[in-house]
Amino acid sequence: xxxxxxxxxxxxxxxxxxxxxxxxxxxxxxxxxxxxxxxxxxxxxxxxxxxxxxxxxxxxxxxxxxxxxxxxxxxxxxxxxxxxxxxxxxxxxxxxxxxxxxxxxxxxxxxxxxxxxxxxxxxxxxxxxxxxxxxxxxxxxxxxxxxxxxxxxxxxxxxxxxxxxxxxxxxxxxxxxxxxxxxxxxxxxxxxxxxxxxxxxxxxxxxxxxxxxxxxx
Numbered sequence: 397x398x399x400x401x402x403x404x405x406x407x408x409x410x411x412x413x414x415x416x417x418x419x420x421x422x423x424x425x426x427x428x429x430x431x432x433x434x435x436x437x438x439x440x441x442x443x444x445x446x447x448x449x450x451x452x453x454x455x456x457x458x459x460x461x462x463x464x465x466x467x468x469x470x471x472x473x474x475x476x477x478x479x480x481x482x483x484x485x486x487x488x489x490x491x492x493x494x495x496x497x498x499x500x501x502x503x504x505x506x507x508x509x510x511x512x513x514x515x516x517x518x519x520x521x522x523x524x525x526x527x528x529x530x531x532x533x534x535x536x537x538x539x540x541x542x543x544x545x546x547x548x549x550x551x552x553x554x555x556x557x558x559x560x561x562x563x564x565x566x567x568x569x570x571x572x573x574x575x576x577x578x579x580x581x582x583x584x585x586x587x588x589x590x591x592x593x594x595x596x597x598x599x600x601x602x603x604x605x606x607x608x609x610x611x612x613x
């Protein structure tokens with residue numbers, strides 16, 4: 397136990413540097429995936445066939461390609477087309493686009509769960525489609541999508557480790573580098589697991605609090 401604590405004190409400063417990048421990648425990709433996911437969902441339920449078709453095609457295509465392949469494409473292929481990104485930028489964009497497809501289906505399910513009669517009632521009092529969405533549908537859909545949205549946040553936090561494949565020195569990669577140079581596999585990866593758990597627990601508690609606040613539990 398003393399050896400574990402001694403090694404932990406030595407390794408933690410390096411792992412915390414990786415943790416910082418993990419949080420940056422997770423936060424950036426969460427914001428991007430939420431914005432894009434909501435956009436795809438609204439296009440899908442817009443009632444405009446061409447917009448719905450574009451959204452459906454994009455979502456199905458992105459869901460069919462592994463995240464790691466999308467990261468490789470953005471980081472290694474786009475420079476050949478004249479678009480150069482840093483590893484962190486590529487990780488945020490790659491994860492954001494990948495998860496926007498799952499966010500879209502989550503948001504669409506929430507929107508379509510609202511009774512159609514509410515849309516018709518809003519239209520009878522002169523509300524347009526955009527106003528109906530903003531004031532009637534989306535506030536109610538938010539409560540429905542909250543639990544799966546919380547799961548997506550946690551999944552994204554863990555999947556941020558895939559950014560290590562394009563040289564982002566996040567938590568998992570820092571742990572791998574330390575373990576390969578010190579051979580302290582048990583200590584290092586125990587610390588990595590604990591740090592991921594410490595990041596996940598606040599998200600779990602936050603989602604639980606919001607669910608209770610909105611009467612979902």
